[in-house]
Amino acid sequence: MATHADHAIILALRCGEYAVLEDIYARHAPTVSAWVQRNGGLPADAEDVFQEGILALHDKAGDPDFTLTCPLGALLFRICQNKWLYALRKKRTEARVISDLAPQWEVTPSVHDLVEAVEEDDLHRRRLRASFAELSETCRELLQLLARGVPTPEIASRLGMSGPPTVYRRRHACGKRWRERYRHITPTDANAAP
Amino acid sequence: MTEQDDILISRHLAGELDAEERTEFTRRLGIEPTFAAAVTEREQERDFLLAEDRRKALRERLQTLNSQYFSPTDEGARTQVQRQMYPAGSGVQGEGIKEQGELKSPSTTPSKTKTRPARILGLPRPLFTGLAVAATVAVVLLAWNPFGPNRDFRYYTDYAPLALTEKSSEATAEALAAGAAETAFNAGDYSAAYAALQDYLALAPDDSRARLALGIAALETDRDAEAQEILRTLAARPTLLQETAKFYLALAYVKADDPRARPLLEEIGTDHPEYGVRIARLLQWVE
Numbered sequence: 474m475a476t477h478a479d480h481a482i483i484l485a486l487r488c489g490e491y492a493v494l495e496d497i498y499a500r501h502a503p504t505v506s507a508w509v510q511r512n513g514g515l516p517a518d519a520e521d522v523f524q525e526g527i528l529a530l531h532d533k534a535g536d537p538d539f540t541l542t543c544p545l546g547a548l549l550f551r552i553c554q555n556k557w558l559y560a561l562r563k564k565r566t567e568a569r570v571i572s573d574l575a576p577q578w579e580v581t582p583s584v585h586d587l588v589e590a591v592e593e594d595d596l597h598r599r600r601l602r603a604s605f606a607e608l609s610e611t612c613r614e615l616l617q618l619l620a621r622g623v624p625t626p627e628i629a630s631r632l633g634m635s636g637p638p639t640v641y642r643r644r645h646a647c648g649k650r651w652r653e654r655y656r657h658i659t660p661t662d663a664n665a666a667p
Numbered sequence: 668m669t670e671q672d673d674i675l676i677s678r679h680l681a682g683e684l685d686a687e688e689r690t691e692f693t694r695r696l697g698i699e700p701t702f703a704a705a706v707t708e709r710e711q712e713r714d715f716l717l718a719e720d721r722r723k724a725l726r727e728r729l730q731t732l733n734s735q736y737f738s739p740t741d742e743g744a745r746t747q748v749q750r751q752m753y754p755a756g757s758g759v760q761g762e763g764i765k766e767q768g769e770l771k772s773p774s775t776t777p778s779k780t781k782t783r784p785a786r787i788l789g790l791p792r793p794l795f796t797g798l799a800v801a802a803t804v805a806v807v808l809l810a811w812n813p814f815g816p817n818r819d820f821r822y823y824t825d826y827a828p829l830a831l832t833e834k835s836s837e838a839t840a841e842a843l844a845a846g847a848a849e850t851a852f853n854a855g856d857y858s859a860a861y862a863a864l865q866d867y868l869a870l871a872p873d874d875s876r877a878r879l880a881l882g883i884a885a886l887e888t889d890r891d892a893e894a895q896e897i898l899r900t901l902a903a904r905p906t907l908l909q910e911t912a913k914f915y916l917a918l919a920y921v922k923a924d925d926p927r928a929r930p931l932l933e934e935i936g937t938d939h940p941e942y943g944v945r946i947a948r949l950l951q952w953v954e
Contacts, residue, residue, distance in 0.1 A: 489721060491728050502736045520737035524729050531725055535718050601715050620716035625681060638674075645673040648712065 479545035486534035505553045526553035529595040543583040551588045604654035612647035668705045820922040823945045841870040857887035914942045
């Protein structure tokens with residue numbers, strides 16, 4: 474499927490060029506906000522949903538294999554819509570969804586596929602986040618410092634370890650623990666994660 | 668994964684492997700799928716943690732934008748009806764007709780149609796509560812009305828706020844006309860809006876949003892034949908305004924007791940996500 478012109482926005486997000494966010498908000502926040510409020514939400518709910526939608530989109534934009542094949546607004550609206558519907562279900566709200574579709578966007582198979590990809594990635598990240606939060610403070614700091622490329626002698630010094638070999642052995646234990654916890658995080662737990 | 672391999676991968680990611688170790692590392696990647704998968708997993712973990720760092724910075728940026736676009740504020744005028752959280756008038760724009768522009772992607776929209784940043788104003792809680800109750804009652808009555816359909820066409824309207832002007836429009840004749848049209852339309856003064864929109868469209872004849880608003884203003888001011896003509900033209904064009912134009916054209920037919928109302932209402936359908944409930948009631952009206 475052909476790359477959509479809006480893929481330039483994805484590339485900008487991927488590169489950390491957050492100036493594009495202003496335009497994304499200007500173009501799409503009102504639409505999402507109106508829909509959330511027409512479906513039982515308050516402005517604060519709309520704000521949360523839109524922010525979560527942007528974050529999910531940003532996370533997925535980091536995937537170099539991700540290619541946008543539909544208008545960004547269509548994808549973002551769908552992501553936000555699903556997040557709000559999930560929130561309604563979680564609250565066991567029986568409010569009727571009076572406007573299921575945004576009239577502004579064509580809903581195409583491409584949108585569905587991309588939404589699915591973003592949501593799958595979002596769920597994976599939530600599980601990673603939730604399981605990471607269960608690690609000890611030392612483990613979390615160790616993993617973060619290594620990811621940031623801090624030299625191992627410096628990490629050893631900062632964390633009071635004897636040297637690089639100890640850093641790597643502890644990293645192995647922490648990583649193992651992280652993966653174990655990940656496997657135990659259910660989608661429900663993950664969705665409760667920030 | 669063994670501790671030895673995990674440490675090897677850690678050292679690889681830290682760029683600590685010497686030439687001989689790198690060669691051996693690359694060789695194993697090519698012949699040991701399990702090892703290759705472990706490397707990929709470690710890279711993904713690292714990327715995730717780096718992304719989390721960026722996410723914190725992004726969240727801070729979003730907070731700023733949220734305060735600009737979502738936080739309640741007292742400034743600015745508000746629309747009379749429509750999606751009640753949206754303000755009208757200077758410096759503020761809601762979803763409105765502006766957002767329902769021609770069928771093209773946002774990024775390809777010419778800069779002249781770039782919308783102003785929208786700020787959504789919360790209503791004072793008592794007013795909000797009152798509106799919420801009123802809206803609930805309206806929905807209940809719309810869905811269940813023991814006395815039959817309401818025969819006031821305005822009962823079925825829900826005009827989106829009109830936003831035509833740019834954020835920093837210069838005081839050109841076009842911008843002034845657009846501002847006057849917005850103010851009148853969003854205040855529900857359709858006579859003034861009709862005149863102002865005609866002035867504006869004389870300068871910007873291709874603005875479909877303004878054209879749709881003119882059709883609505885004509886309908887509201889009992890220029891039924893003209894309203895039908897405008898809306899019919901818009902309803903025939905494959906744009907994102909098409910559905911809205913169709914609905915209001917059907918409403919114009921209903922208002923004028925025109926037999927074309929029923930087939931058009933049926934074409935839009937009672938399952939339409941935006942207009943379905945209203946279509947069902949209007950079909951009762953035209954029976």
